[in-house]
Amino acid sequence: xxxxxxxxxxxxxxxxxxxxxxxxxxxxxxxxxxxxxxxxxxxxxxxxxxxxxxxxxxxxxxxxxxxxxxxxxxxxxxxxxxxxxxxxxxxxxxxxxxxxxxxxxxxxxxxxxxxxxxxxxxxxxxxxxxxxxxxxxxxxxxxxxxxxxxxxxxxxxxxxxxxxxxxxxxxxxxxxxxxxxxxxxxxxxxxxxxxxxxxxxxxxxxxxxxxxxxxxxxxxxxxxxxxxxxxxxxxxxxxxxxxxxxxxxxxxxxxxxxxxxxxxxxxxxxxxxxxxxxxxxxxxxxxxxxxxxxxxxxxxxxxxxxxxxxxxxxxxxxxxxxxxxxxxxxxxxxxxxxxxxxxxxxxxxxxxxxxxxxxxxxxxxxxxxxxxxxxxxxxxxxxxxxxxxxxxxxxxxxxxxxxxxxxxxxxxxxxxxxx
Ligand code: HAM
Numbered sequence: 001x002x003x004x005x006x007x008x009x010x011x012x013x014x015x016x017x018x019x020x021x022x023x024x025x026x027x028x029x030x031x032x033x034x035x036x037x038x039x040x041x042x043x044x045x046x047x048x049x050x051x052x053x054x055x056x057x058x059x060x061x062x063x064x065x066x067x068x069x070x071x072x073x074x075x076x077x078x079x080x081x082x083x084x085x086x087x088x089x090x091x092x093x094x095x096x097x098x099x100x101x102x103x104x105x106x107x108x109x110x111x112x113x114x115x116x117x118x119x120x121x122x123x124x125x126x127x128x129x130x131x132x133x134x135x136x137x138x139x140x141x142x143x144x145x146x147x148x149x150x151x152x153x154x155x156x157x158x159x160x161x162x163x164x165x166x167x168x169x170x171x172x173x174x175x176x177x178x179x180x181x182x183x184x185x186x187x188x189x190x191x192x193x194x195x196x197x198x199x200x201x202x203x204x205x206x207x208x209x210x211x212x213x214x215x216x217x218x219x220x221x222x223x224x225x226x227x228x229x230x231x232x233x234x235x236x237x238x239x240x241x242x243x244x245x246x247x248x249x250x251x252x253x254x255x256x257x258x259x260x261x262x263x264x265x266x267x268x269x270x271x272x273x274x275x276x277x278x279x280x281x282x283x284x285x286x287x288x289x290x291x292x293x294x295x296x297x298x299x300x301x302x303x304x305x306x307x308x309x310x311x312x313x314x315x316x317x318x319x320x321x322x323x324x325x326x327x328x329x330x331x332x333x334x335x336x337x338x339x340x341x342x343x344x345x346x347x348x349x350x351x352x353x354x355x356x357x358x359x360x361x362x363x364x365x366x367x368x369x370x371x372x373x374x375x376x377x378x379x380x381x382x383x384x385x386x387x388x389x390x391x392x393x394x395x396x397x398x399x400x401x402x403x404x405x406x407x408x409x410x411x412x413x414x415x416x417x418x419x
Contacts (some may be wrong), residue, residue, distance in 0.1 A: 010124025057262030093295035130304035143243025327363030
């Protein structure tokens with residue numbers, strides 16, 4: 001027997017029976033962000049590696065351990081995108097969108113790649129739905145973005161455990177805070193894990209994000225930023241909180257919240273849902289990134305949702321698809337059935353059947369497996385009466401439809417049904 005091919009570790013298939021749930025969630029998020037004025041942007045899966053190094057940071061885990069990088073045939077250093085923000089900013093600068101409007105609200109959706117350690121909710125290829133609001137520095141933009149994330153969870157009826165928020169301050173505050181944190185951890189460095197030992201030299205702030213139990217205890221007593229924030233950063237965070245409070249967004253300030261990407265300044269946030277200890281979505285402000293990547297000096301804020309994590313917690317009854325299933329029992333019913341199925345298909349009506357089944361029970365089982373919303377039933381009795389039965393697989397109700405004018409009746413059923 002020929003050798004079977006395995007999936008590459010950390011990759012996963014999304015099978016036909018899961019697709020409806022994915023599409024349901026994708027549609028709700030897309031619809032929500034469009035209500036807030038976001039327009040879609042699609043960027044390539046591959047970029048020059050240097051783009052990610054300069055934005056996410058060469059010392060971050062994403063770049064130093066997880067990037068999928070290779071050389072193309074001309075020896076250029078290329079990488080599969082590990083996230084979307086850097087590519088969106090690159091496209092934003094490249095295309096000159098920056099000069100055409102003051103505020104750009106952009107959304108994107110697609111696979112990202114990180115050579116992470118695969119485990120529940122952690123893949124090497126995963127989908128992100130991301131938004132970037134470019135051009136606005138007012139703290140109410142930060143509030144609006146978090147309100148929109150909250151709206152997504154509400155529309156999906158998801159149980160939040162928390163939206164954690166914090167500020168990292170402007171570059172000057174961030175620098176001062178890093179120095180303070182470095183002083184604090186340098187007195188405890190013998191108790192820190194090896195990774196944090198390395199972070200002491202490269203990115204001290206990221207020690208605050210360590211999940212090692214021994215480090216967590218030390219982190220809990222680390223100094224917090226709010227004492228050393230400049231007046232403008234304090235005011236920004238206060239107004240951001242006001243926006244959330246006015247809009248009844250349940251949030252908690254986590255004074256040690258930092259992010260695993262270097263570009264953030266000021267507001268950062270993470271969304272946690274009941275049933276998953278990983279962040280479902282995360283983001284923040286990145287006021288210096290566009291300038292750092294060769295664009296104009298304009299601020300921005302955004303977030304990305306991890307779709308696998310979100311979908312695993314979303315409830316989608318997914319009872320039915322808008323399709324018909326045909327079940328014929330008996331020779332004359334079968335002949336009538338093949339005319340009907342082909343006429344309906346010609347009219348653009350989705351309908352399936354299995355010519356090898358011959359009992360109602362087995363047909364209904366197949367219809368259920370396909371999640372067909374309606375099952376058309378034709379038996380010898382129906383042929384005698386020149387009609388057939390349509391069973392609504394959702395409600396269980398049945399109706400009789402005459403063979404004389406059935407196409408319009410079937411179209412009415414299909415069109416009355418919301419997706
Ligand atoms: P991030 O925190 O690296 O931020 O990723 C955002 C979300 O992607 C995470 O909260 C998580 O749900 C999901 N995610 C990350 N890694 C994995 C993985 N290995 N497997 C499954 N899901 C994963 C960013 O990527 C930023 N670009 C977000 C942003 C947009 N900030 C501003 N604008």
